[in-house]
Amino acid sequence: xxxxxxxxxxxxxxxxxxxxxxxxxxxxxxxxxxxxxxxxxxxxxxxxxxxxxxxxxxxxxxxxxxxxxxxxxxxxxxxxxxxxxxxxxxxxxxxxxxxxxxxxxxxxxxxxxxxxxxxxxxxxxxxxxxxxxxxxxxxxxxxxxxxxxxxxxxxxxxxxxxxxxxxxxxxxxxxxxxxxxxxxxxxxxxxxxxxxxxxxxxxxxxxxxxxxxxxxxxxxxxxxxxxxxxxxxxxxxx
Amino acid sequence: xxxxxxxxxxxxxxxxxxxxxxxxxxxxxxxxxxxxxxxxxxxxxxxxxxxxxxxxxxxxxxxxxxxxxxxxxxxxxxxxxxxxxxxxxxxxxxxxxxxxxxxxxxxxxxxxxxxxxxxxxxxxxxxxxxxxxxxxxxxxxxxxxxxxxxxxxxxxxxxxxxxxxxxxxxxxxxxxxxxxxxxxxxxxxxxxxxxxxxxxxxxxxxxxxxxxxxxxxxxxxxxxxxxxxxxxxxxxxxxxxxxxxxxxxxxx
Ligand code: HEM
Ligand code: FES
Numbered sequence: 197x198x199x200x201x202x203x204x205x206x207x208x209x210x211x212x213x214x215x216x217x218x219x220x221x222x223x224x225x226x227x228x229x230x231x232x233x234x235x236x237x238x239x240x241x242x243x244x245x246x247x248x249x250x251x252x253x254x255x256x257x258x259x260x261x262x263x264x265x266x267x268x269x270x271x272x273x274x275x276x277x278x279x280x281x282x283x284x285x286x287x288x289x290x291x292x293x294x295x296x297x298x299x300x301x302x303x304x305x306x307x308x309x310x311x312x313x314x315x316x317x318x319x320x321x322x323x324x325x326x327x328x329x330x331x332x333x334x335x336x337x338x339x340x341x342x343x344x345x346x347x348x349x350x351x352x353x354x355x356x357x358x359x360x361x362x363x364x365x366x367x368x369x370x371x372x373x374x375x376x377x378x379x380x381x382x383x384x385x386x387x388x389x390x391x392x393x394x395x396x397x398x399x400x401x402x403x404x405x406x407x408x409x410x411x412x413x414x415x416x417x418x419x420x421x422x423x424x425x426x427x428x429x430x431x432x433x434x
Numbered sequence: 435x436x437x438x439x440x441x442x443x444x445x446x447x448x449x450x451x452x453x454x455x456x457x458x459x460x461x462x463x464x465x466x467x468x469x470x471x472x473x474x475x476x477x478x479x480x481x482x483x484x485x486x487x488x489x490x491x492x493x494x495x496x497x498x499x500x501x502x503x504x505x506x507x508x509x510x511x512x513x514x515x516x517x518x519x520x521x522x523x524x525x526x527x528x529x530x531x532x533x534x535x536x537x538x539x540x541x542x543x544x545x546x547x548x549x550x551x552x553x554x555x556x557x558x559x560x561x562x563x564x565x566x567x568x569x570x571x572x573x574x575x576x577x578x579x580x581x582x583x584x585x586x587x588x589x590x591x592x593x594x595x596x597x598x599x600x601x602x603x604x605x606x607x608x609x610x611x612x613x614x615x616x617x618x619x620x621x622x623x624x625x626x627x628x629x630x631x632x633x634x635x636x637x638x639x640x641x642x643x644x645x646x647x648x649x650x651x652x653x654x655x656x657x658x659x660x661x662x663x664x665x666x667x668x669x670x671x672x673x674x675x676x677x678x679x680x681x682x683x684x685x686x
Binding site (some may be wrong): 202203206207208209210223275279281282283284285286287288289290291292293294295296297300303315328350370373374377378379380382383384 | 456458499508510511512513518537539543544545548584606609610611642643645646648650651652653654655656658660662668669670672673674675676677678679680683
């Protein structure tokens with residue numbers, strides 16, 4: 197099990213970077229699935245059903261994803277410990293000459309926020325019943341769609357999801373371009389482009405994810421009864 | 435022509451030995467000519483201190499023309515002070531205003547411990563170079579100038595990397611005290627040229643192993659080093675080292 201205690205800093209970095217890249221793929225794939233929410237209960241539940249039908253394979257995929265997450269987090273612990281050791285006396289004044297991005301300063305904060313978010317997120321929707329009272333919209337059980345829909349009637353819940361997606365975006369703003377650098381895909385010519393690409397990508401990810409809590413919140417409070425199923429806002433009430 | 439004189443307030447780190455805990459001491463220095471360099475200003479302060487029977491501020495220096503890499507300190511939180519692409523010895527006092535307060539600290543990192551006041555021990559950087567920053571081919575006597583053809587672009591990149599003077603500002607400015615800009619430059623100056631290529635992958639591994647040995651941190655791609663580097667070495671040199679490290683792990 198020697199790989200559990202990586203000896204070299206550069207290997208640690210490389211593993212954080214590849215696991216990070218796989219997590220980015222996951223974030224994109226998960227988004228694509230989530231966006232079916234806009235197509236209404238039938239499509240969304242159908243999509244969830246299809247995933248569940250792939251069970252033995254899905255179990256394997258979930259396990260790999262779990263390992264990737266664990267490794268990504270576990271290895272950052274080494275870096276954080278090392279970081280504390282290598283500058284025992286702090287500067288009394290330290291200024292950023294490089295105009296360090298906000299997101300790069302916050303990596304060790306946005307990371308754990310994402311972790312807490314994922315745990316709560318799984319409890320919210322994965323490890324909870326997709327039947328019963330919580331799924332009922334207008335007297336009819338709408339399964340997972342209903343569960344998600346109802347949960348976003350709470351402003352607090354919606355804001356927490358939005359906040360977490362901002363944390364994901366910030367993490368990726370630094371993380372994605374950092375992946376390129378760690379894998380040596382950077383040159384003075386296109387380095388600037390990679391940073392911009394990374395920023396635009398993360399903004400798109402955050403904005404796309406938050407459409408769901410925002411939409412569901414407004415649908416809950418301003419939606420018209422019949423259209424909830426097909427997922428169209430009642431404009432007359434807005 | 436008499437140059438303008440200003441008065442400066444200094445807060446300088448004083449530490450008598452590696453074991454000493456050290457603390458800041460405040461000094462006021464009058465009649466600082468704006469044409470003086472930062473090190474000349476420290477000289478002026480030291481003359482005053484010696485006259486008062488106080489211990490002068492220890493600082494490293496040699497060429498005082500920005501090419502040897504001996505000088506360096508944090509001035510108001512920036513390595514080599516606020517001026518871009520400049521060593522401390524080439525920083526002139528015209529960049530400061532009358533009555534400015536300057537906080538002067540040594541490079542701080544476990545890998546480059548303070549010896550005294552502003553002097554740090556940079557031998558870790560030398561050990562990183564000795565671990566692999568060389569070529570072992572016998573080069574014989576000087577070859578004909580055009581015997582080995584090298585792309586102009588590559589030659590320029592290698593020269594840019596070779597302009598690293600090993601001052602340690604990259605480590606000092608890095609939030610993780612990582613020397614990767616230094617290492618990237620030392621790796622690139624060799625691996626970009628045909629003579630350095632045969633050993634390039636082994637070199638990367640050996641030099642990076644030495645980085646771990648030396649109590650330096652990891653690179654988290656914040657690019658503070660590039661901004662602090664008095665020779666404006668590009669972080670693309672770190673990318674080159676990273677790339678070779680990946681190749682090395684793939685090829686074993
Ligand atoms: C959606 C999930 C996540 C994605 C897509 C992701 C992606 C990434 C990427 C691409 C990097 C850059 C790797 C590099 O430096 O080259 C990174 C770095 C990092 N990640 Fe994550 N990550 C995720 C979750 C987490 C979690 C849950 C934590 C911690 C609990 C975390 C902590 C960190 C830290 C601390 C770094 C910076 C390492 C350094 O100092 O360079 N990440 N992440
Ligand atoms: S004294 Fe030589 S570079 Fe400053």
